[in-house]
Amino acid sequence: xxxxxxxxxxxxxxxxxxxxxxxxxxxxxxxxxxxxxxxxxxxxxxxxxxxxxxxxxxxxxxxxxxxxxxxxxxxxxxxxxxxxxxxxxxxxxxxxxxxxxxxxxxxxxxxxxxxxxxxxxxxxxxxxxxxxxxxxxxxxxxxxxxxxxxxxxxxxxxxxxxxxxxxxxxxxxxxxxxxxxxxxxxxxxxxxxxxxxxxxxxxxxxxxxxxxxxxxxxxxxxxxxxxxxxxxxxxxxxxxxxxx
Amino acid sequence: xxxxxxxxxxxxxxxxxxxxxxxxxxxxxxxxxxxxxxxxxxxxxxxxxxxxxxxxxxxxxxxxxxxxxxxxxxxxxxxxxxxxxxxxxxxxxxxxxxxxxxxxxxxxxxxxxxxxxxxxxxxxxxxxxxxxxxxxxxxxxxxxxxxxxxxxxxxxxxxxxxxxxxxxxxxxxxxxxxxxxxxxxxxxxxxxxxxxxxxxxxxxxxxxxxxxxxxxxxxxxxxxxxxxxxxxxxxxxxxxxxxxxxxxxxxxxxxxxxxxxxxxxxxxxxxxxxxxxxxxxxxxxxxxxxxxxxxxxxxxxxxxxxxxxxxxxxxxxxxxxxxxxxxxxxxxxxxxxxxxxxxxx
Numbered sequence: 001x002x003x004x005x006x007x008x009x010x011x012x013x014x015x016x017x018x019x020x021x022x023x024x025x026x027x028x029x030x031x032x033x034x035x036x037x038x039x040x041x042x043x044x045x046x047x048x049x050x051x052x053x054x055x056x057x058x059x060x061x062x063x064x065x066x067x068x069x070x071x072x073x074x075x076x077x078x079x080x081x082x083x084x085x086x087x088x089x090x091x092x093x094x095x096x097x098x099x100x101x102x103x104x105x106x107x108x109x110x111x112x113x114x115x116x117x118x119x120x121x122x123x124x125x126x127x128x129x130x131x132x133x134x135x136x137x138x139x140x141x142x143x144x145x146x147x148x149x150x151x152x153x154x155x156x157x158x159x160x161x162x163x164x165x166x167x168x169x170x171x172x173x174x175x176x177x178x179x180x181x182x183x184x185x186x187x188x189x190x191x192x193x194x195x196x197x198x199x200x201x202x203x204x205x206x207x208x209x210x211x212x213x214x215x216x217x218x219x220x221x222x223x224x225x226x227x228x229x230x231x232x233x234x235x236x237x238x239x240x241x242x243x244x
Numbered sequence: 245x246x247x248x249x250x251x252x253x254x255x256x257x258x259x260x261x262x263x264x265x266x267x268x269x270x271x272x273x274x275x276x277x278x279x280x281x282x283x284x285x286x287x288x289x290x291x292x293x294x295x296x297x298x299x300x301x302x303x304x305x306x307x308x309x310x311x312x313x314x315x316x317x318x319x320x321x322x323x324x325x326x327x328x329x330x331x332x333x334x335x336x337x338x339x340x341x342x343x344x345x346x347x348x349x350x351x352x353x354x355x356x357x358x359x360x361x362x363x364x365x366x367x368x369x370x371x372x373x374x375x376x377x378x379x380x381x382x383x384x385x386x387x388x389x390x391x392x393x394x395x396x397x398x399x400x401x402x403x404x405x406x407x408x409x410x411x412x413x414x415x416x417x418x419x420x421x422x423x424x425x426x427x428x429x430x431x432x433x434x435x436x437x438x439x440x441x442x443x444x445x446x447x448x449x450x451x452x453x454x455x456x457x458x459x460x461x462x463x464x465x466x467x468x469x470x471x472x473x474x475x476x477x478x479x480x481x482x483x484x485x486x487x488x489x490x491x492x493x494x495x496x497x498x499x500x501x502x503x504x505x506x507x508x509x510x511x512x513x514x515x516x517x518x519x520x521x522x523x524x525x526x527x528x529x530x531x532x533x534x535x536x537x538x539x540x541x542x543x544x545x546x547x548x549x550x551x552x553x554x555x556x557x558x559x560x561x562x563x564x565x566x567x568x569x570x571x572x573x574x575x576x577x578x579x580x581x582x583x584x585x586x587x588x589x
Contacts, residue, residue, distance in 0.1 A: 029354060029368030030335065030381055053355045054366070212372045215337075215472055218379055219521055222332025239508050240472070241520025 007057070008135075009084050011035045011074060011128065013065050013120075014091030016043035018192030019142070019210045023088055024051060024058075026217045033057040035077050037091070039064050065091045065120030066112075075127040083134030086221075089121035089141045089164075095156045097197040102155030110156050117160035122167055129178065136179035138225055141168045143186045143232065165232060172230035181229035185220070187213050188236030208236070216240060250546045250554070252566060258573060260580035261403040263410055264430075272432040275581040277542070277569050279557055281589060284565040286572060289430040289582050290438075292539075298443030299493035301484055303535070305425040305501045307450040308416035311394030311408050312423075314386075316340065316365075318358030323350045325360040326397050327386065328422045328454035329473060334382045337371060337471070339455050345400035347457055348376050361389030374458070374469055397423055399460050401577060410579075420452035420474065426578035427499030427540045447484040451475035451501040451522075459547045470548055472521040475505040479517035485534075486514060496537035496584075500526075500549050503556070506534035527551040528559070538585045542569060542576045558588035 010027045014020040016038030024036055028051040038044040041062035048060040059077055063070030078084050093116040095109055105113075121141055125132075132139065143165050146158035165184050172182040189195075191207040199207070216235035220228065227242045234240075260267075264274050271289075278285040278295060287295065296302075316325040324344075329337040340350035340358075352358075352367045359365065363384035371377040396411045413428035414436065439446065452474050485495055485506075497503040508522040509515045515534055525548065526532070538556055543549040553562050562585065574581040 025369065029366065029379070031366070053353075209372070211369070214369055214372055214379070215331075218331045218335055218368070219472070222330075222335055238524045239520055239522045241508075241518045241522075 006082075007031060007033050008086070009033045009035070009078065009081050010086035010088065011037070011078065011084060011124075012088040012090060013037045013124070016040045016047055018194055019187055019190060019213065020088075020090040021047050022210045022214065023090060023217055026214055026221075027086070028054040028056040028058065030218070030221060031056070032086070033081070035059045035061060035074060037061045037063055037065065037070060037074060064116075065089075065124065066115045068123070071120075071124055071127050074124065075131075078128060078131045081131075083137070084128055084131040085135045085137045087124065087128055087132065087137065087139045089124060089139070091120065092117045092142065092161075092194070093157075094194060094198055099153035099157075099198055101153055102159075105156050113156045113160050114163070117157070118163050118167065121164060122171075125171060125175075125182075129175070129180070132175075132180045133178040136225065137181070138228070139168075139171065139175075139180065139182040140220070141165075141182070141184050143168075143184045145186055145188070147186070168232070169230055176229065181225035183220070183228045183230070184232040185216075186232065186234050187216075188234060212236060250550050252545050252563065253570075254545060254576060255570065258570065258575055259401050259577045260575040261401060263406065263579045265410075270432060271430050272435045274430050275572075275574055277565055277574060277581065277583040279561055279565040279583070279585045281586060284568050286568070290432075290435055292435060292584070293438040293442045293444060295584060296439070296442070296444050296496065297494070299488065299491055300444050300496060301488040301493055302439065302444060302446045302496050302498055302539075303481065303485070303502050303506065304415045304428055304431075304446060304448055304498045305413075305451055305505075306415045306417040306448045307421040307425055307452050307501070308419040309396060309408065309411040309421045309424045310419055311390045311396055312455075313395050313397045314361035314389060315393060316358055316360035318350075318352070319356050320351050323348075325358075325365075325380075326422065326455050326457070327390070328377065329452065329471075330420065331379070334386075335368075336380050336382065336386060337377055337454070338380055339377050339457055341376075341457070344398055344402075352378060361386070361393040363389045371471060374471065376458070377455075377471070397455060399457070402579075415448065417448075418450045418452075420450070422455050423453050424578055425451070425453050425499050425501050427502075427582070429578070430582050431498075445484065445488070447481040449475065449477045449481050449502065449505050451505045453501055459544070459549065470523055470525050472523040473501075473504075474521050475501075475508070476519040477505055477509040477515065477517055482509070482515045482517045494536040495534065496539055497535040498539045500538070500540055500552055503532070503535055503538055503552070507532060510534050526555060528555040530555070532556050532587065536587050538587075540583050540585065541578065542566070542574055542580055542583055544576060553585060556587055557585040561585075561588065 147161035
């Protein structure tokens with residue numbers, strides 16, 4: 001069957017739960033083969049087993065995006081195939097919870113937030129540049145409204161996401177010659193395990209589940225890459241658009 | 245808006261079960277309910293040019309209707325798959341239903357293999373919060389499948405199936421609507437000529453309307469959820485609107501699809517050229533700013549369209565006009581009569 005002739009390949013970080021798992025599920029449904037990473041190995045294996053419902057080839061690589069060893073393992077796995085269509089940098093940390101005012105964070109804690117949320121994603125693009133270029137692939141970096149809000153106690157996380165937004169825009173320009181597209185997505189408020197640590201039980205319960213972003217991901221995957229590169233999207237906005 | 249505040253009694257007989265042509269009328273001979281600022285008038289659609297002024301601008305939806313209903317089968321048995329919205333070359337949002345008169349949900353799981361119009365399909369996931377709509381991935385060309393074995397989507401209130409041509413408006417140019425953008429249906433070559441002769445201009449955009457089954461057959465309390473639809477407002481249309489406004493003309497949206505596209509395209513009080521998907525909900529909660537008049541059909545109780553009308557024209561005025569429409573036996577639904585509603589002052 002024609003669909004078997006080429007199966008697209010995606011890498012998703014932080015795929016063991018929450019939004020990462022939802023994105024992996026959408027991709028498996030769309031016929032992608034997947035390389036998934038997360039720190040929680042058993043949870044990641046469970047996601048891999050669930051995704052086998054669709055006949056996708058799913059590989060689970062447990063580890064931390066700050067670990068060069070994990071990034072090499074991801075790159076090695078991708079090299080065994082014919083290029084990479086999509087990289088989703090979803091893994092992130094809020095830092096210490098309950099959240100603290102910026103000046104209450106110890107410098108080491110701030111550095112750790114930056115290592116996970118900023119350096120990890122950029123380093124992974126660096127490792128995967130060649131296979132992404134082969135397929136004229138798309139990089140999606142997950143952002144947050146904290147990147148623009150200046151909310152008290154969200155400064156460490158928010159500044160790391162603001163920096164990632166700028167890295168996304170810069171990479172969109174720098175990698176255009178390679179045919180690689182880079183976009184930034186603020187998924188909006190969600191009831192994910194990551195958010196559970198930052199909100200009261202009542203606030204948390206009012207947030208929509210992460211699968212409310214499913215239509216957005218399916219829309220994004222259907223767009224020509226030149227229409228989305230260098231853009232920042234709000235997944236739960238009432239309008240996803242490009243200039244006519 | 246809550247469902248109860250959108251209630252009224254529309255006698256069951258007042259729905260068009262056939263086309264105006266079947267009733268012996270030309271398309272532009274359907275009736276036109278006109279809600280002026282303080283009163284309601286009763287005209288024929290072909291009088292429209294006299295109800296507008298030179299310099300006014302009509303904005304029409306040039307989306308063409310697809311034969312979007314396909315025969316399908318899967319582990320649950322035989323059913324129909326009504327394609328709603330194309331998300332990508334092989335990805336569609338669609339509504340599996342048992343038949344014209346019997347909605348789903350048809351039980352589905354992601355491991356099912358189904359087939360529609362001869363094309364194998366994989367269910368991906370249900371639309372969040374709407375278990376009647378699923379995303380599907382096609383292992384083949386659904387456009388070809390529609391041409392081969394598709395028919396226009398219809399619901400139980402229609403007496404018989406109709407040809408695709410009955411579901412096209414004179415403006416249809418960009419295929420993509422799963423259901424006809426029906427406000428444009430009464431326009432004929434004669435009406436268009438009369439409008440031009442009077443100095444009334446026309447501008448185009450497209451918005452591909454998805455399935456309306458949740459409006460036709462509401463499943464629960466409240467207005468049905470609104471899901472994203474693809475649209476484009478071209479730069480010539482944005483420009484024509486700006487120019488009309490400057491020169492003191494009025495903007496009239498032909499259809500709720502057009503008002504939805506234009507309100508989505510507003511930035512800083514001006515309609516901008518834009519392409520994308522919109523899930524903008526229109527109703528009394530937020531002001532309308534893009535248009536002065538709305539040309540539309542007659543809408544059923546407890547629908548999001550009625551909420552839009554109340555928001556745009558004011559609940560009291562719309563209810564007063566609807567009372568007269570019911571007394572005089574106007575016909576509801578896509579082959580029915582028409583309504584010109586001017587914005588609340």
